[in-house]
Amino acid sequence: MWRVGTVLALHEETTSARTVTLEVLDWPGHVAGQHVDLRLTAPDGYSAARSYSIASAPNPEKRLEITVERLPNGEVSPYLTQQLIVGDQLELRGPIGGWFVWRPEQAEPIQLIAGGSGIVPLMAMIRSRASSPSAAPFRLLYSVRESASVFYRDELRALADRGIVDITYAYTRVVPLAWPVPPARINADLVANTTWPSTLSPTCYICGPASFVENASGLLIGSGYSAQRIRTERFGATGDQR
């Protein structure tokens, strides 16, 4: 069943990513980590649909945020990031998915690992943690090319200041001034020093490009995590033309 969402607000997260806030009057609610399918239809009836992770926490306002990274050869993402305006209507279906989700009833420590725009469903989890009575301890390891690629920067800092989540950034291309280490992919030392020890039985959610998720999950298993405690969501091999 396709629902209709009306664009309430647009916010540029980076030079290539935009957050779209939708109002969906018949939205049935969702769980942090779920996604929606979004469909565009041309005047002649041709349509194209893609999946996008929900960035917003469950809320009573029937509002939904997604953050879309523009892919150079994308069919849907360039429209969403460049042509869409406030007041436009979009079709969507969902929420979808029952595995890569975090529920406020989960009391165990949560380790989040994001590669680039893989932060989006993890942000929904952090926001859900912040807006619920949960006291689950959250850690986030967020790998980005450079500081300009960070999504939700100010909000993440505020959430960290409130003690909702501990955040470690890892820069793969350019590091900020006075950063103690050169740019690098996340490695065994970083994982060992910044993630929850496996002895605390954390649940880990990893989202990002396939190669990033492969590397990060391997490092966690190398540091003693059980494969059963690691949930993953991967993007396409070299960009999946969203």
Added chain:
Amino acid sequence: MAIISRGFSGRRAAVDAKLPPGQYITTDFPVLSAGPTPNVPLDQWEFVIDDGVNVLKRWNWKSFRDLPAERFTTDIHCVTRWSKLGTSWEGVSLDTILADIESDARYSMVHSYGGYTTNVPLEDLKNHQAWVAFRFEGQDLALEHGGPARLLVPHLYFWKSAKWTQGMTLMRQDKPGFWEANGYHIYGDPWREQRYSGE
């Protein structure tokens, strides 16, 4: 009546009779997995068919690879909306694997190393519709794509083609596997767009 997206025209190159509704063509081979990639050494690999009580058949890597294999070309369709046309594979037909097994079961639960499961009706595994594949595009199947061997049931959405397959349990009654219990369709026919549960 669909909502028209002002100024949207799309990329029409993807129009193709081989493309199920709501899919687009990719030339990549995206990876989707619910957890880490398991790594099973060939000397520990086995493929087991049981009926929930007894083991009906068991192969190790050598006896499995001694089975007659086939080369075939097929299109694959992922529920996340990408399709990949004309992929070439090598594997053992499920007709060969199931040939000597007598059972009145009508369904199977396919199991994978790493704990993944998916349910497939037995009639969808027979008559040249399904394989346990171990080579892709002329190369040994990469771990991230399900090596050393994965199920391939290309006429259903690709989550049914379980990576790192370890065997199957034959069942008289259907029951949901991993994704089928997590919001996805119990059968998953891409031509009828059976993506999500309740459709």
